[in-house]
Amino acid sequence: MSVYEYVLTQTNFVHKDDLKYPFEERGLQFGDGIYEVIRVYKGEYYLIDEHVERLFRSAEAVKITIPFTKKEVYSHLDELLKKNNITTDAKVYLQITRGSAPRDHAFPQNIEANLYAYVQDLPRKLEMMRGGVSAITQADVRWDWCYIKSLNLLPNVIAKQEASEAGCFEAILHKDGEVTECSSSNAYLVRDGKVYTHPAKKNILHGCVRLRVKKFCQEESIPFIEEAFRVEDIQYADELFLSSSTAEVMPITVVDGKTVSNGKAGVITQKLQEKYEEDAKISEATSIFAK
Structure with a gap:
């Protein structure tokens, strides 16, 4: 089950082969991040409102600042499907971590969260x-x-x-x-x-x-x-x-x-x-x- 070509990051849409994971990433070192898995049927999101609301609740609970507004999240997720020409049943994985900084248990100051999202086919079971x-x-x-x-x-x-x-x-x-x-x-x-x-x-x-x-x-x-x-x-x-x-x-x-x-x-x-x-x-x- 391969990932579609284009991946959403906090700054742009990039080809999956060009995605470089940042050094000293807190998601890797501490599991310091949140995620959502969103169902897609025939190229359309299902329960997108519920997933976006939960994403922001999770972020608030662990004191992560999401680098997008809710409106921007909707827009970028829609664009992710369009750029990959998704018309079938699929899933989108979206992950946001606190960011990259010298390793320390205490939260780093003034760093930007790391975000990426990608699409995979997912036929119904x-x-x-x-x-x-x-x-x-x-x-x-x-x-x-x-x-x-x-x-x-x-x-x-x-x-x-x-x-x-x-x-x-x-x-x-x-x-x-x-x-x-x-x-x-x-x-x-x-x-x-x-x-x-x-x-x-x-x-x-x-x-x-x-x-x-x-x-x-x-x-x-x-x-x-x-x-x-x-x-x-x-x-x-x-x-x-x-x-x-x-x-x-x-x-x-x-x-x-x-x-x-x-x-x-x-x-x-x-x-x-x-x-x-x-x-x-x-x-x-x-x-x-x-x-």
Whole structure:
């Protein structure tokens, strides 16, 4: 999955081969930065407002000054798609670090943030969305400020790797048995027609798709209960699913080698997938439900 030719930096659009990462970069040395992954369908951004708002919230939380106004961010991101002639399904990765300065834990003074963004193709994971994925459970050892979309992702990386080595798609994270979220997605349990998920506190990422899932449930009169469920509740679940910008709404059908309910995508999960496709204006040709 190669990167498209043109990359957005804080000063210009440059060819990816000409991009030189600055020396003593705080993102590399301290993980001192923030990021967003934004979904693109047929050359159009999905949930762009939610992503830009979260980007600025994250920046404020860690005291990084973004070198663009919100209006400029929108403009530059639009130009990034145009320069690369994006008309297909893709994702944009956008990263902002505090900048480059002599290494010191304390914030450097009067330096400019480093920014870059690039585009990669990302076809929809249709078979996984139809048939479901497997997951393992893992202790959540991350820091307490997961609502900040920061570059400090090593615990997430290790959890995702453990899942991969077990032949699974995701790792469901928990603190003392209470499920928080997954390594790179939010987690939901369905029981008796109700959707349960961890409340949007500081210890989970406030997912952009999570916001849409909540909205979809409200529109369909499906109780959306922001209350954490426990690992042992999974065995009694009618459905289990996850959400993220790259996985959309994804059924989880196996956890720790045990089948969830009947091992198929449930009725509520499918309804939320249908709502997602309507909201994202997915064409019938690439629909989960295409025959």
